Amino acid sequence: xxxxxxxxxxxxxxxxxxxxxxxxxxxxxxxxxxxxxxxxxxxxxxxxxxxxxxxxxxxxxxxxxxxxxxxxxxxxxxxxxxxxxxxxxxxxxxxxxxxxxxxxxxxxxxxxxxxxxxxxxxxxxxxxxxxxxxxxxxxxxxxxxxxxxxxxxxxxxxxxxxxxxxxxxxxxxxxxxxxxxxxxxxxxxxxxxxxxxxxxxxxxxxxxxxxxxxxxxxxxxxxxxxxxxxxxxxxxxxxxxxxxxxxxxxxxxxxxxxxxxxxxxxxxxxxxxxxxxxxxxxxxxxxxxxxxxxxxxxxxxxxxxxxxxxxxxxxxxxxxxxxxxxxxxxxxxxxxxxxxxxxxxxxxxxxxxxxxxxxxxxxxxxxxxxxxxxxxxxxxxxxxxxxxxxxxxxxxxxxxxxxxxxxxxxxxxxxxxxxxxxxxxxxxxxxxxxxxxxxxxxxxxxxxxxxxx
Amino acid sequence: xxxxxxxxxxxxxxxxxxxxxxxxxxxxxxxxxxxxxxxxxxxxxxxxxxxxxxxxxxxxxxxxxxxxxxxxxxxxxxxxxxxxxxxxxxxxxxxxxxxxxxxxxxxxxxxxxxxxxxxxxxxxxxxxxxxxxxxxxxxxxxxxxxxxxxxxxxxxxxxxxxxxxxxxxxxxxxxxxxxxxxxxxxxxxxxxxxxxxxxxxxxxxxxxxxxxxxxxxxxxxxxxxxxxxxxxxxxxxxxxxxxxxxxxxxxxxxxxxxxxxxxxxxx
Numbered sequence: 080x081x082x083x084x085x086x087x088x089x090x091x092x093x094x095x096x097x098x099x100x101x102x103x104x105x106x107x108x109x110x111x112x113x114x115x116x117x118x119x120x121x122x123x124x125x126x127x128x129x130x131x132x133x134x135x136x137x138x139x140x141x142x143x144x145x146x147x148x149x150x151x152x153x154x155x156x157x158x159x160x161x162x163x164x165x166x167x168x169x170x171x172x173x174x175x176x177x178x179x180x181x182x183x184x185x186x187x188x189x190x191x192x193x194x195x196x197x198x199x200x201x202x203x204x205x206x207x208x209x210x211x212x213x214x215x216x217x218x219x220x221x222x223x224x225x226x227x228x229x230x231x232x233x234x235x236x237x238x239x240x241x242x243x244x245x246x247x248x249x250x251x252x253x254x255x256x257x258x259x260x261x262x263x264x265x266x267x268x269x270x271x272x273x274x275x276x277x278x279x280x281x282x283x284x285x286x287x288x289x290x291x292x293x294x295x296x297x298x299x300x301x302x303x304x305x306x307x308x309x310x311x312x313x314x315x316x317x318x319x320x321x322x323x324x325x326x327x328x329x330x331x332x333x334x335x336x337x338x339x340x341x342x343x344x345x346x347x348x349x350x351x352x353x354x355x356x357x358x359x360x361x362x363x364x365x366x367x368x369x370x371x372x373x374x375x376x377x378x379x380x381x382x383x384x385x386x387x388x389x390x391x392x393x394x395x396x397x398x399x400x401x402x403x404x405x406x407x408x409x410x411x412x413x414x415x416x417x418x419x420x421x422x423x424x425x426x427x428x429x430x431x432x433x434x435x436x437x438x439x440x441x442x443x444x445x446x447x448x449x450x451x452x453x454x455x456x457x458x459x460x461x462x463x464x465x466x467x468x469x470x471x472x473x474x475x476x477x478x479x480x481x482x483x484x485x486x487x488x489x490x491x492x493x494x495x496x497x498x499x500x501x502x503x504x505x506x507x508x509x510x511x512x513x514x515x516x517x518x519x520x521x522x523x524x525x526x527x528x529x530x531x532x
Numbered sequence: 533x534x535x536x537x538x539x540x541x542x543x544x545x546x547x548x549x550x551x552x553x554x555x556x557x558x559x560x561x562x563x564x565x566x567x568x569x570x571x572x573x574x575x576x577x578x579x580x581x582x583x584x585x586x587x588x589x590x591x592x593x594x595x596x597x598x599x600x601x602x603x604x605x606x607x608x609x610x611x612x613x614x615x616x617x618x619x620x621x622x623x624x625x626x627x628x629x630x631x632x633x634x635x636x637x638x639x640x641x642x643x644x645x646x647x648x649x650x651x652x653x654x655x656x657x658x659x660x661x662x663x664x665x666x667x668x669x670x671x672x673x674x675x676x677x678x679x680x681x682x683x684x685x686x687x688x689x690x691x692x693x694x695x696x697x698x699x700x701x702x703x704x705x706x707x708x709x710x711x712x713x714x715x716x717x718x719x720x721x722x723x724x725x726x727x728x729x730x731x732x733x734x735x736x737x738x739x740x741x742x743x744x745x746x747x748x749x750x751x752x753x754x755x756x757x758x759x760x761x762x763x764x765x766x767x768x769x770x771x772x773x774x775x776x777x778x779x780x781x782x783x784x785x786x787x788x789x790x791x792x793x794x795x796x797x798x799x
């Protein structure tokens with residue numbers, strides 16, 4: 080699915096790329112060490128990539144980090160199947176909305192994957208040995224004729240080819256009436272939250288038949304509904320704190336110690352509206368599509384339609400930093416409203432040191448902002464311009480002034496090529512970008528390098 | 533800038549229309565065009581809400597945002613007093629014919645330079661004849677690239693004429709309109725879907741309005757007797773008030789509407 084080299088496309092000079100809907104990647108996530116990268120797609124499949132380690136090779140250079148950095152497919156499995164809600168006569172999509180890894184506790188890896196309604200806990204384990212020498216079964220597993228057994232033997236573990244097994248360990252179903260948009264594992268290692276449009280539930284990883292509802296913003300009368308929850312996340316260090324964002328551009332930090340139901344926020348983060356730029360689209364473009372705590376836990380990063388904002392947890396009056404992702408779209412909001420692009424939900428990520436933030440845009444572009452200098456750069460995740468080992472060159476959208484070679488006009492932007500999902504390696508400068516059905520992995524070496532997968 | 537004195541909520545950061553003649557006629561045309569655009573945005577929003585009845589449960593966030601936009605337009609129209617005018621205008625016109633409406637943000641394939649289109653039009657054939665009728669202040673300073681032109685005085689609204697990416701929509705130059713009162717019931721229906729499955733939208737509009745505010749209901753009954761107006765009658769009424777001359781769609785036309793909507797929405 081992520082290996083576009085295996086699926087040569089029709090000559091797309093003349094035809095639009097024909098992408099199988101089911102192959103569209105809908106979420107990307109590194110695990111805590113960065114050795115594993117999981118992607119979920121619209122077809123309900125999860126593909127896990129593992130980073131190759133050079134130490135498995137024949138030689139090791141002194142001082143070598145040991146990682147060649149290439150990510151190869153480790154395992155693929157069907158996480159969710161399409162379902163049908165009989166009460167409402169509506170289909171439930173199998174699309175994987177989010178994947179979150181659990182901190183590793185033993186040899187096996189665990190991840191949570193969710194579609195609109197059901198969260199599942201998967202155990203990913205390796206098996207490279209198998210027992211041989213059973214008394215009652217032969218090599219193929221068939222029962223032996225007892226009369227042929229003359230002696231007893233102890234089964235021995237013999238090495239075998241590496242096998243990756245993925246098994247569902249928990250299914251957290253029936254917790255959500257609305258569509259789950261976020262899951263977040265708590266720092267306590269025991270609980271996690273799942274958020275849908277109107278409610279947030281907290282689950283214990285070991286208990287599937289009940290969950291705690293910690294936020295409920297559903298009005299008594301659905302006609303009065305004007306605001307929904309768009310994203311939610313636990314604080315990386317404080318297990319009692321979590322944040323959720325809304326479609327009106329607000330952030331609410333909640334403290335679970337205050338009460339069982341955290342409808343009352345501990346802190347409300349909202350930027351005062353600029354009356355000068357008010358339009359019919361103001362609310363829509365203020366809707367927060369993603370919220371992420373910084374690794375330090377001190378800041379929050381949010382993404383709304385045109386900007387990415389950094390908020391200081393101690394300052395609720397407004398963001399401390401605002402980055403323009405594609406301000407040139409402000410004059411095209413009406414068109415983008417008509418073709419529904421204005422409702423696209425872009426994700427945003429921090430780098431490992433919280434010094435750089437990254438988010439996606441259109442035309443296969445994505446943007447990185449250096450927080451220290453405030454400067455942004457536009458990069459492209461596009462097969463044609465990214466050859467393996469090639470250096471990523473920066474792109475620019477032409478918005479006036481002197482036009483440089485390679486500049487792309489606003490009208491030439493392809494709005495079907497959206498970079499919505501991405502992930503940043505927790506420790507190194509490796510990023511994974513999902514571009515429709517392709518996965519791009521870029522690395523920063525001593526000499527900036529990039530390769531695609 | 534706007535001698536008519538109507539309160540403008542769109543503070544345009546860009547240069548406003550410098551070449552506009554600051555006369556009462558121009559001002560009236562301006563505000564008329566603005567109202568037309570606002571009306572079209574309302575139509576578009578209502579259509580978007582209508583499309584929610586699909587196989588998969590619709591996106592609640594999107595529906596809420598569209599509904600809020602509709603409410604916002606409604607509030608503004610009520611404040612401007614145009615809401616009342618609209619209902620009155622419609623109450624005088626009986627008709628049982630579907631009046632198509634051009635949705636905002638679509639470039640007329642017949643003309644290269646974008647022109648604002650009145651909210652309510654006849655079917656395709658007569659559409660082009662409207663182009664000249666509506667006073668186009670903003671056309672005088674259409675940007676060099678037709679795609680980027682707009683009505684600067686409307687601020688972010690100005691992007692309505694940019695349809696570079698909506699190539700497929702250019703085929704579509706007529707649109708059944710959606711009547712105002714549907715929005716309230718639509719909102720209900722949209723959100724109601726998430727509660728308990730409601731029966732699929734019955735094209736019979738009376739049902740839709742069964743539990744709507746009385747004010748909307750009046751509009752609805754009015755719309756059921758849609759005006760048998762000629763295209764020019766429509767424009768005249770528009771110049772007086774940004775009346776929504778769209779009529780409630782007939783049962784048979786909803787299939788057309790679906791078809792058109794499929795095209796607009798894209799894949």
